Amino acid sequence: MKTNGILTFFIVLTVLSSCKQQTKLKSTPPPMKKKEVVYQVFTRLFGNTNATNKPWGTIEENGVGKFADFSDKALSEIKALGVTHVWYTGVPHHAVINDYTAYGISNDDPDVVKGRAGSPYAVKDYYNVNPDLAVDPANRLEEFKDLIQRTHQAGLKVIIDIVPNHVARNYEGMTNPEGVTDFGASDDTTKVYDVNNNFYYIPGKAFKVPEWQDGYLPLGGDENRLADSKFEENPAKWTGNGSRLAQPHFNDWYETVKINYGVRPDGTKDFEQLPEAYRQKNYKAHYEFWKDKTLPDSWYKFKNIAQYWLDFGVDGFRFDMAEMVPVEFWSYLNSNIKMKNPDAFLLAEVYNTSLYRDYIHQGKMDYLYDKVELYDSIKHIMKGYGWTDHIPVMQKGMADIEHHMLHFLENHDEQRIASPDFAGNAQLGKPAMVVSATISTSPTMVYFGQEVGEPGAEDAGFGSPTRTSIFDYIGVPHHQRWVNNKKFDGGQLSEEEKSLRDFYKRLLNFTINSEALMGEYQEIHFYNKDNTEGYDHRVLSYVRWSAQEKLIILSNFDEHKNYSFNFKVPKDVIAKWQLSDGEHPLTEELYGKVKKNMVIDNGQGQIQLELEPLQSYIFKVGN
Structure with a gap:
């Protein structure tokens, strides 16, 4: 998820000068390490060879990829591309429109699910994985563990999402470890706020489904007994993006509810502040600072979730919309993660440039998205109206944190380079990719299909083309030509697509081997x-x-x-x-x-x- 583009633009304008005035600590890359390359793959889509692509199509009509599709051959080809880490997007069990009641999973209401396959950022159960991704849904955790083992055997590390700002409106942990209670299970729902409530409430008001707009209907209007513009939630909770309305707007994150970290409704904090000196201290000092303090319940819940997945074999996390969660919580969570695995890869989605140094130095993030600075600058150049003159100036301003700013040209939130609404030609990404991958010591990220020029042109259902859908069951045509009926050899690619992939392979392999x-x-x-x-x-x-x-x-x-x-x-x-x-x-x-x-x-x-x-x-x- 990300903030509105116009809002982000104004944030940039207002904070550029203030960023330069902040205390800057020197960015020092770890000694003796080489560049890292993250391959973001939308797990549900990677191995799907079904080319039907019916808008709002069911899982039977449009197909779905599985954990098992990441075969030894597929993973060896990802590794050979020049990749060090695979970010398996959409693994935690999120709300889906598919009947898994035979496996003890409740059905999800289309009125609070975006798309038919559901948003990966509306997590329904943090201690399990998306049943769509398993050949045998009853065995889904074991199938994911097998994937982690195959990934490690291929010489790659595993990243998954954690979404601390919000959970699905219908959160329901079915496989919680012993002693773990669900979010909200012990909340006092008579109060708008309590430090140990997991959610914020609107006492006396029941939740109302948004008013659908622009001809939108859940599931595209397909009949479903739960699609009745009703969802029982009384009292209503605050919505994931912070809306305090019992009936959120259609453009709000209405499928999610916001997590309470001990921040009162007026913005003041119900926990001890991290002293300024801790900006210069390591994660061990941060861990010592928090370990004997009494903290809001949500802090403990997410620490337990992260440690569960570390024990499972996961090597790192991508944190969704990290800037919407207080930086002190990140100090607590990330120091606990690093105490368990000092090499854990911690990547955060942060767009407010004035917060970058806080989330790196105080929040102990390894890496942040370099979206507002490098990505936006390069995008303007690729679209024909930006000048390269801006890039050295921008890079100078980021010099103290350059190692922590992960570079990318595509991800699940951004338009595909080949989309007409972006560059319209994947070849325009070549010089941009060279700059993105070589200008700093930071990691590089590639989104699956980018390396073969995927344009994201499919009308999947919820949302508009230009981005490969994260909400619906869909095939990814250019990528499917590389998959080649699960041979993973590029056998159906055009010569131009083969050449483009060869370029990415040459570039990325050079970067991970260059001193x-x-x-x-x-x-x-x-x-x-x-x-x-x-x-x-x-x-x-x-x-x-x-x-x-x-x-x-x-x-x-x-x-x-x-x-x-x-x-x-x-x-x-x-x-x-x-x-x-x-x-x-x-x-x-x-x-x-x-x-x-x-x-x-x-x-x-x-x-x-x-x-x-x-x-x-x-x-x-x-x-």
Whole structure:
């Protein structure tokens, strides 16, 4: 989930200057580690080979992928793409419109479920997994455990979602461990707020289903005995996005209810504040700070959930809408996670740039989405109206936290690059992907199907095309051509799609093996813009280096124009690299076909180059 795009835009405008004034702690990447690459896969869709794609289609009509579809072959191909972590999106048991009463699971009401397959961010049972994903729903936990083991055997690590801000309106834990009670089971529902209530209430008012708009009907109007514009909840609870209305708006997160972390309705907090000095302390100090304190009940519930999945074999978590939950809770949760597994991968969805450093330093997050800064900047360039000049400025402003800002060009919330509403052409993602993957020490994320140019054009039911649906049963056509009837060999891909996947494979494998990409960075874009004839704002350049590896990286974002110029490497870079005057051979690391020399004269490097449309170079400097 994410905030409204217009709201995010205004947040950026108002907080850019304040971000620069905050105390900045140096971002230091872990020593001796290489870049990490996360492959986000929508688990329900990955192995589905059904191509019917009927809007609002049932699981029988449109099909569904299973845990079992991630075979040894599939996982080895994901690994070979240059991936280190797989984020299995949509694993925890969320509300679905499918009858599993034979397995002791209650039916879900279409009036509080988005789509037919349901939102993965309306979790119904945190101690179990989505029954849709199992060949045998009675054996679903064991099937997921088998998937974790296969993933680990393939040399990959496992990430799943935790959604601390809200749960499904009909939350019902059927397989809770001993001693674990459901959210809200002990709440005093006569009060709007109590520190140990899990939810916020609207006493005296019953919940009302939103008024449907723009011709929308649950399940597309298909008959269902529960689709009657009624859902019993008395008293009504606050909705997941914070709406305090007993009848939330159609555009509210009406399928969810907000979790109470001890934040009173007026915004004041019912728990001890984390001292400012803890910004500079490690997770062990944070753990010690919280361990003897009495805390709101919801804190303990989510700590137990995280520890349950760590014990299950999960290696990390992606936290949905983390900024809607107090940073002190993250200090508590993440320090407990790290005490159990110091290498756990902790990724958070945060869009408010003024909160970045709080959630990293106080909340002890490993990584945040770099959506508002790098993603939005690159998207504007890809769409034709942005300038590359903004990227070095943005990167300078993020220098103190650059390692913690995970980069991506697609995820389940964003439009597909190939969608007409974004770039309309997957090839436009090539220079953007090079920059996204190489400009910093942070991890890179790729969304399944991105590497073959998936456009997200299907009308699945709930919501509009341009994003691959997360709410309905659907097939993903370009990706299905790679799946090739579960051979996972790309046998049905077009030559252009094969070439695009080969590009991603070359790039990602280079990044996870490069020492320089975990080393130093310096932009040389403005130096060339001022001193190199023919170089302009559609080109971007920078250098990366370590003691053993020196890289010069250039990307041409123009889809029509060739650039020819005598490219310059400034004297201060040459001095840092301790290179002498004369010729130095360059090896191009993406395709290895271009052989060039850099001529250093009087301490300045020069390379005669021609950049074709959408072409990038990653040059390694020889000794």
